[in-house]
Every structure is written in structure tokens, then in C-alpha cells.
Amino acid sequence: MNFLETLKTGVSSILTHRLRSILTILGVMIGITAVTLTVGLGQGAQGQVASEISSLGTNLLTVTPGSTTSAAGIRGGFGSASTLTLSDANALSNPIVAPDIQAVAATNTRSGTLVAGNNNWTTSVVGTFPTWLGVRGRSITQGRFLSASDIANQSNVVVLGSVTAAELFGGRDPVGQSVNIDGVPMTVIGILNTVGSSSSASATSSLDDQAVVPFTTLADEIVGGPNRDSLSSILIEARSASSLSAAYQEADAELLALHGITLAADADFSIQSQQSVLSTATSVDKTLTILLGGVAAISLLVGGIGVMNIMLVSVTERIREIGLRKALGATPRVIRRQFLIEASILGLVGGLIGVALGIAGAVILPHFISNPIKLSIPAMAGALVVAVGIGVGFGVYPAGRAANLPPIDALRSE
Amino acid sequence: MKLDDDDSSLSMALQQESDNKAKMKPVIFVDEIRKVYDSGAVKVEALRGVSFQIEKGEFVAIIGPSGSGKSTLMHILGCLDVPTSGRFELAGEDVSRMNEEELAAVRNRRIGFVFQQFNLLPSLNAWKNVELPLIYAGVDATRRKAMAIAALSRVGLGDRISHRPGELSGGQQQRVAIARALVTNPALILADEPSGNLDSKAATDVLGLFKELHQSGRTIVLITHDREVAAQAERTIAIRDGLIGTSLEEGGSR
Ligand SMILES: Nc1ncnc2c1ncn2[C@@H]1O[C@H](COP(=O)(O)OP(=O)(O)OP(=O)(O)O)[C@@H](O)[C@H]1O
Ligand SMILES: [Mg+2]
Numbered sequence: 001m002n003f004l005e006t007l008k009t010g011v012s013s014i015l016t017h018r019l020r021s022i023l024t025i026l027g028v029m030i031g032i033t034a035v036t037l038t039v040g041l042g043q044g045a046q047g048q049v050a051s052e053i054s055s056l057g058t059n060l061l062t063v064t065p066g067s068t069t070s071a072a073g074i075r076g077g078f079g080s081a082s083t084l085t086l087s088d089a090n091a092l093s094n095p096i097v098a099p100d101i102q103a104v105a106a107t108n109t110r111s112g113t114l115v116a117g118n119n120n121w122t123t124s125v126v127g128t129f130p131t132w133l134g135v136r137g138r139s140i141t142q143g144r145f146l147s148a149s150d151i152a153n154q155s156n157v158v159v160l161g162s163v164t165a166a167e168l169f170g171g172r173d174p175v176g177q178s179v180n181i182d183g184v185p186m187t188v189i190g191i192l193n194t195v196g197s198s199s200s201a202s203a204t205s206s207l208d209d210q211a212v213v214p215f216t217t218l219a220d221e222i223v224g225g226p227n228r229d230s231l232s233s234i235l236i237e238a239r240s241a242s243s244l245s246a247a248y249q250e251a252d253a254e255l256l257a258l259h260g261i262t263l264a265a266d267a268d269f270s271i272q273s274q275q276s277v278l279s280t281a282t283s284v285d286k287t288l289t290i291l292l293g294g295v296a297a298i299s300l301l302v303g304g305i306g307v308m309n310i311m312l313v314s315v316t317e318r319i320r321e322i323g324l325r326k327a328l329g330a331t332p333r334v335i336r337r338q339f340l341i342e343a344s345i346l347g348l349v350g351g352l353i354g355v356a357l358g359i360a361g362a363v364i365l366p367h368f369i370s371n372p373i374k375l376s377i378p379a380m381a382g383a384l385v386v387a388v389g390i391g392v393g394f395g396v397y398p399a400g401r402a403a404n405l406p407p408i409d410a411l412r413s414e
Numbered sequence: 415m416k417l418d419d420d421d422s423s424l425s426m427a428l429q430q431e432s433d434n435k436a437k438m439k440p441v442i443f444v445d446e447i448r449k450v451y452d453s454g455a456v457k458v459e460a461l462r463g464v465s466f467q468i469e470k471g472e473f474v475a476i477i478g479p480s481g482s483g484k485s486t487l488m489h490i491l492g493c494l495d496v497p498t499s500g501r502f503e504l505a506g507e508d509v510s511r512m513n514e515e516e517l518a519a520v521r522n523r524r525i526g527f528v529f530q531q532f533n534l535l536p537s538l539n540a541w542k543n544v545e546l547p548l549i550y551a552g553v554d555a556t557r558r559k560a561m562a563i564a565a566l567s568r569v570g571l572g573d574r575i576s577h578r579p580g581e582l583s584g585g586q587q588q589r590v591a592i593a594r595a596l597v598t599n600p601a602l603i604l605a606d607e608p609s610g611n612l613d614s615k616a617a618t619d620v621l622g623l624f625k626e627l628h629q630s631g632r633t634i635v636l637i638t639h640d641r642e643v644a645a646q647a648e649r650t651i652a653i654r655d656g657l658i659g660t661s662l663e664e665g666g667s668r
Contacts, residue, residue: 005549016537324533327494328594329522329550332514404514407521408495411533 006334010341017314021346024310028350028387029357031303032380035296036358037365039379042292044372049284059102059244060135061236063088063251066268082230083259083268086215089234091254093131098250100243105132105235108218114211115180116168123164125181125211127218135237138207143175143190146214154216158186162194163209181211184221236271244273300383304390307350311343311394315402316413322402323410332403336396343395347388354387355380439506440467441602441633442491447500449486449656460486461497462656468635470505473628475647476637483656484637485530485606491635492527492604493517522550526595528605530637532587534579534594540566541575544594551598565593570619584611592620596627603627605636609643621646 014021065082089106092098105128112125126132133145140159150157158179165174165188174188195207219228238247248271255269256262322335358380362373402410449461460483468474478484489495490502493509502509504520512520521527534543544562553561566575569589579587588611595603603624609617621643628634636647644650652659 002552009549013537320533321535324535325546325550326518327492327521327527327533328547329518331518331550334550406495408489411494 003337006337007341010338010345013338014342014345020310020314024307024314024346024391025350025353027303027306027310028347028391029303029354031300031307031387032351032354032383033357033361034299034303035383036355036375036380037361037373038292038296038299039376040358040362040373041371042288043374043376045288047374048372059238059241059247060137060273061238061244061248061251062272063092063234063236063255063269064272065231065233066270082227082232084231084234086229086231088255088258089231091258092234092236092251097254098247100239100247100250102237102239103131103135104237105129105135106215106231107132107233107235108215108223108230109232110218110223112182112211112222114164114168116177119168119170121164121167123161123209123211124206125213125218125222127213127215127222129215132212132235135235138195139193140190141193142173143188145190146212150214151216154220155214156184156186156217156221157189157214159190159192159212160188161192161208161210164211165191167209179211181213182222184217186213186217248273296379296383300386303387307347307387307391308394311391312398315339315395315398318399319402319410319413322399323405323407323413326403326410327407330403332400335403336400339399340392340396343392344388346395347391350391351384351387355384439503441470441472441505442466442468442635443501443503443506444491445501447487447490447497447502449483449490449495450498460656461490463500464653464656464658465500466651466658468633471628471631471633473624473634473646473648474636475644475650476635476653477639477641477644477650478653478659480639482653484653487653488527488604488606488635488637492525493520494527518550522547523598524600524602526598526600526603528588528591528595528603528608530606530610532579532591534587534590536579539576539578540571540582540590540593543579543590544597547594547598561597562593565597566590568596569593569623570616585613585616588612589616589620592623596623600632602633603635605634607637607639609638609640617643 063084065084084106086106089104092101093104095101108127109124111122113120113122114125115121128146129151130146130148133139141162143159145159146157149155158181160168160174160179168174168179169177174191177188179186179188192208192210192212213222236247236251238244251271252264252267256264256267259268261267325335326332359375362375366372402413444467445465447461447464448459451458451460464483464487476484476487486495490497493504493512496510504524509517509520535546538546541559541562544565545558548558548561563572563575566572566589569592571586571589571593574582574586577586579590582590588608592605592608595605605624608624609620612620617640624634624636625646634647636643638644
């Protein structure tokens with residue numbers, strides 16, 4: 001008996017037992033759709049978290065001035081002067097000293113009151129350099145960012161976050177307007193892109209509410225005095241995520257040397273990576289993945305048990321058929337093959353409908369819920385394999401056992 | 415492989431081949447066959463040491479009261495069940511030594527079995543039931559259908575080929591079962607009460623059919639309760655309580 005005949009027998013058997021076939025297909029289908037959507041939701045959420053973290057700046061190290069109250073307390077400590085200076089930042093941006101550092105942006109951040117017409121708004125004013133934009137991984141949606149000549153000329157220009165611009169100018173086009181920062185008149189030259197999203201207001205809203213001015217302008221016209229060149233932070237961008245720790249080492253060593261400190265424990269600065277943010281996010285991710293993975297596994301299990309039941313019942317009620325076919329000259333191998341074909345067809349049809357429904361759900365559902373759904377090919381493939389495997393296993397194994405009985409024993413079974 | 419409608423079928427050729435291998439061997443040789451049904455609590459000894467032989471081309475009737483072990487014996491002869499002990503040779507070959515492939519070939523090509531309970535597949539119509547053995551014999555679809563319809567016509571069911579078993583009377587179902595046993599043109603036909611559900615006219619027709627097959631060289635073994643039917647056979651084997659009894663009367667035609 002050739003394969004084509006077996007295939008025909010299998011297909012006609014599927015068509016004659018319509019209800020049973022539909023139930024099997026449904027079982028497989030539900031399991032796979034559920035897995036596709038739950039895993040998709042999980043991955044969608046992960047993707048969202050990851051993109052928000054990268055909005056904080058990837059490969060970013062932040063050097064902040066440390067306390068000066070250690071054994072080497074004589075260092076620093078004049079008034080509120082920072083232990084970090086512009087020359088530290090310049091040293092770190094030297095590629096010979098720190099080859100793994102891509103770019104450095106020294107910042108001096110202070111709170112300032114911005115006044116435009118009748119509106120006033122208090123926010124953080126960041127004095128920095130043109131490199132800031134790249135280091136922070138930001139972009140400009142309108143106008144332009146600070147240029148080298150703005151730094152050199154101490155231009156009275158400001159780039160605003162989108163929230164700040166909206167607070168000060170409402171719906172009007174802010175670019176070209178003037179704004180007073182702590183009484184110093186400035187011209188708005190650009191607007192930063194929006195990175196915050198409704199779902200994580202606390203984490204990223206400050207990124208959309210700030211005023212960025214040339215470092216030199218801030219130092220001379222707003223800060224002044226002896227602290228004019230002191231820094232609130234040095235932002236460092238490593239060349240890549242993998243060179244982050246090398247960049248950390250280089251920055252640490254260079255600053256210790258510049259500050260004449262021999263013991264790392266006495267350091268008058270500290271370097272933070274996004275590690276803490278990342279690790280929090282990663283642990284949230286893990287919890288989410290485990291949770292959704294569990295839900296997916298349970299739906300697959302339920303679907304699988306459904307398929308298993310239908311298969312076992314259908315084979316049991318067909319043991320007489322197996323006996324008869326054997327009495328008429330079918331070998332156990334041909335019978336096993338027939339059941340294998342039937343189970344595979346049912347499993348694959350159910351599986352493909354399940355995958356199609358999952359994809360349809362991933363396209364349609366985000367219109368009704370706020371969560372994105374990211375389809376995972378391995379999850380779909382895995383679910384397909386498990387569902388088809390269960391169908392085939394529980395369809396073929398008992399059929400094969402029945403096919404090894406003497407035909408009369410199979411024919412007599414109830 | 416191919417099967418022909420006429421008498422020089424391949425199954426005959428196969429039969430011939432094994433006959434040549436085992437010259438003069440009887441088609442059926444059973445020696446001290448026992449069959450015990452052991453369903454845990456109760457043991458039923460359905461056959462208690464049965465020995466006989468049937469030569470090629472014989473027409474034998476097996477008679478005996480209900481529960482005497484006739485069907486049990488017939489299933490063993492048809493290679494559908496295995497004896498608990500004893501020896502069974504089919505055309506000189508020890509059946510207990512055959513593997514699944516060989517057994518399948520024997521059931522498919524050398525033996526036509528008519529079940530007492532018909533054993534038709536309820537989801538298939540008459541001709542699809544009849545063509546089943548041909549599927550396993552590797553006959554192509556168009557020839558299968560033609561052969562199935564021819565076999566159904568032969569048992570007088572040419573006008574019922576597309577009815578399902580549930581749409582047929584008991585006697586009609588029995589004739590579908592007979593057509594299925596004949597469709598491969600087997601050399602040995604084993605029929606378990608083939609006329610049990612038929613009126614006397616239909617029973618006579620079926621018996622005539624078996625006689626015709628017998629005349630064309632086939633070996634026929636049939637079980638019956640009916641002494642008149644048994645009288646048509648060449649020889650009668652009587653069975654009682656799982657043992658061969660004295661044949662009360664020898665077949666009429668001898
Ligand atoms: N599967 C089985 N399990 C247990 N006992 C069985 C089984 N099949 C048959 N028997 C017993 O074996 C004995 C012989 O049964 P068998 O079917 O061979 O009788 P029979 O001669 O064909 O009867 P009938 O003329 O009524 O068909 C009976 O006593 C029956 O109860
Ligand atoms: Mg019986």
C-alpha cells in the first residue's frame with residue numbers, strides 16, 4: 001500500500017469523523033493562539049521597557065562629584081565647589097587616554113526659572129556642550145542644537161524639552177522666541193525630541209522638561225563666581241555596550257590620577273552606569289517572562305490535554321476498525337502510518353489556524369488595548385511542535401499498540 | 415501487484431507457489447489445538463484439543479451447538495487469532511512462525527473471511543467496504559471500484575452499492591461481508607454462518623455461490639447450524655464443547 005493511498009484513507013477518515021476532527025483542531029488551535037498572544041504580550045512589554053531604557057542613553061556612564069569628607073578632606077571642599085572640573089572632562093575626551101570612550105559631555109545643572117511673556121516655569125537648566133545630544137541619545141525635532149560657536153561666543157541661546165516648551169509657549173512655535181532664564185534673556189533655537197511616555201511618567205518625564213544652554217553662557221551669565229567652571233556631572237558614552245566596563249576603568253583610572261588619589265576608596269567622585277536601571281528592568285522583565293511563560297505553558301497544557309483526550313477516545317473507539325483493517329490485510333506499519341497521517345494533518349491544520357489567529361490577534365488587539373504585541377517565532381514554532389507532538393503521540397501510540405494485537409482481540413474491544 | 419477477476423488470479427498463483435513448495439500438504443492442518451480465554455476470574459476452554467485436516471479443493475461444513483467453539487476455531491484458521499497451544503499449518507507453513515507482514519499477506523490474498531458479525535465499517539458505503547482488502551493489495555482506485563461493484567453484483571447487491579451498512583438490512587449486510595471476502599478471489603474461503611441472516615431463497619443463492627466457487631477449485635469451509643446447508647458440503651466436521659465429535663452424517667455429495 002503506497003503513501004498516496006494511506007494519505008487518501010487518512011483524509012477521508014478525517015472528513016467522515018467531522019466532529020472529532022473539529023474538536024482536535026480546536027484543541028490545538030486554542031493552545032497555539034494562547035501561547036502566541038501571551039508570549040507576544042510579554043515580549044511587547046519587554047520591548048517597551050528596553051526602548052525606554054535606551055532612551056535614557058545607552059552605553060552611558062555618569063561621573064558625579066563625590067563627598068570631600070574622607071581622610072583626604074583637605075582636597076576640594078571650598079564652599080560648594082565641585083570636585084569635578086572642565087579639565088577632567090577634557091582629559092577623558094582624549095582618545096589616547098581613554099580609547100573606549102566615544103564622547104564626553106560635561107554638564108552643570110542647576111534649577112532655574114524661565115519666563116516667557118506671562119508664563120513662568122521652574123525647571124533644570126543644563127549648561128553643556130554639543131556632544132551632549134549624542135551622549136544622551138537624543139535628537140532635535142525643531143530648529144537646531146548647540147553648536148561649537150555657541151560655546152565659543154557664549155551665545156544666549158537655549159534648547160528646550162518638549163514639556164518645557166509647551167508650558168512656556170503653549171501651542172505657539174517656540175523656535176525664535178525669547179525666554180528669560182534667571183533674568184538672562186535667551187533665544188530658543190531648538191526643541192528636543194520627546195522620550196517620555198504616559199506609562200512611565202516618573203522615569204522619563206524629566207527628560208522632556210529641561211532647558212539646555214551653552215556651558216560657557218551658563219558659567220558666565222548665570223552661575224558666575226568661583227564655581228563657574230565646576231561640574232555637576234560628566235556624561236561619558238562608551239563605544240559600545242561591550243566596552244562599557246573598559247570605558248569605566250579608563251575613566252576611573254584617569255580621574256584618580258588627575259586628582260592624585262592612590263586609594264580607590266578615597267575617590268572624590270563616583271561613576272554610575274545605567275546598570276542599576278538595567279538590572280531593575282531586567283528583573284521586572286524576568287518576572288514578566290516567567291509569569292507570561294507560565295500562562296502560556298498552562299494554555300498549551302490545557303490545549304494539549306484536550307488534544308490528548310480526543311485522540312485517546314478516538315483511537316479507542318476505532319480499535320475495532322484497526323482490527324478489521326488488519327483482518328483484511330493491513331500490516332501494523334500501514335495502520336500506524338494511517339493514524340500518523342491523520343494526527344499530523346489535524347495537528348498541522350489546528351496549528352496553522354492557531355498561528356494565523358495569533359498573528360491576527362497581534363495585529364488587531366493593540367487597537368483596543370494599550371499594550372504592544374510582539375510575535376515570537378520560536379514561541380509559535382515551539383507551541384506548534386508541542387501541540388502536533390501531543391496529537392501525534394497520543395494518536396499514534398495507542399493505534400500502534402492496537403495494531404499489534406491479533407485482529408480478533410482488536411475487533412472484540414468495546 | 416494485480417488481482418484479476420477471473421480464476422487465474424495472483425492469489426491463486428501464490429497458493430500454487432506454496433503448494434509446489436509443500437507438495438501434497440493439506441491446505442489446513444490442525445493438531446491438538448487448544449484455546450483458553452482467560453479473563454482473570456474465569457477461564458473458558460473454548461477449544462480442548464482439536465485435530466483435523468482439510469485438503470485443497472474441499473468443501474467442508476463445521477456444525478455444532480452454540481458456544482461449542484466454532485467461531486473460535488474459524489478465527490484461528492483465518493489467522494485472526496492465535497491458539498493457546500497446538501500446531502496450525504496453512505498449506506504446509508507453520509502459522510505461528512509467520513511475522514506480521516506474512517500474516518497480513520495471507521489474510522489479504524489467500525483467505526477470504528466472512529465474519530459472523532459482518533464487521534463492516536459503518537462510515538463507509540457498501541462498495542467502499544468491499545474494496546478495503548484491495549487497497550491493502552495495492553490495486554489502483556478505478557480497478558478497485560469496478561471489482562467491488564462486480565463482487566456486490568455477484569451477491570445480488572448491484573443496486574445497493576452506495577448504501578451504508580446502517581441503511582441495509584441484516585441479510586444485505588451479510589451479503590456485503592460475503593462480497594468483501596470474495597473480492598480478492600482467495601483460494602480459501604472461511605465463512606462463519608454466511609446464511610444465518612438470510613431467508614431460504616437468499617440462503618440458497620449464497621450456497622449456490624459457494625458451490626460455484628468450490629467447482630472452480632477453491633477450498634471452502636463454512637460454519638452452519640443448518641443441517642440442510644451442511645448436507646450440501648462434501649464433508650462435515652462436528653464440534654461439541656471444544657472437541658471434535660463424531661460426524662453425525664457425512665456430507666451428501668460424497
Ligand atoms: N473473548 C472471549 N472471552 C471469553 N470467552 C469467550 C470469548 N470468545 C468466546 N468465548 C467463549 O468460548 C466459547 C466458544 O465461543 P464461540 O464463539 O467459538 O462459539 P460458537 O460455536 O461460534 O457459537 P455460536 O454458534 O453461538 O456462534 C463460548 O463458551 C464463549 O463464551
Ligand atoms: Mg460463532
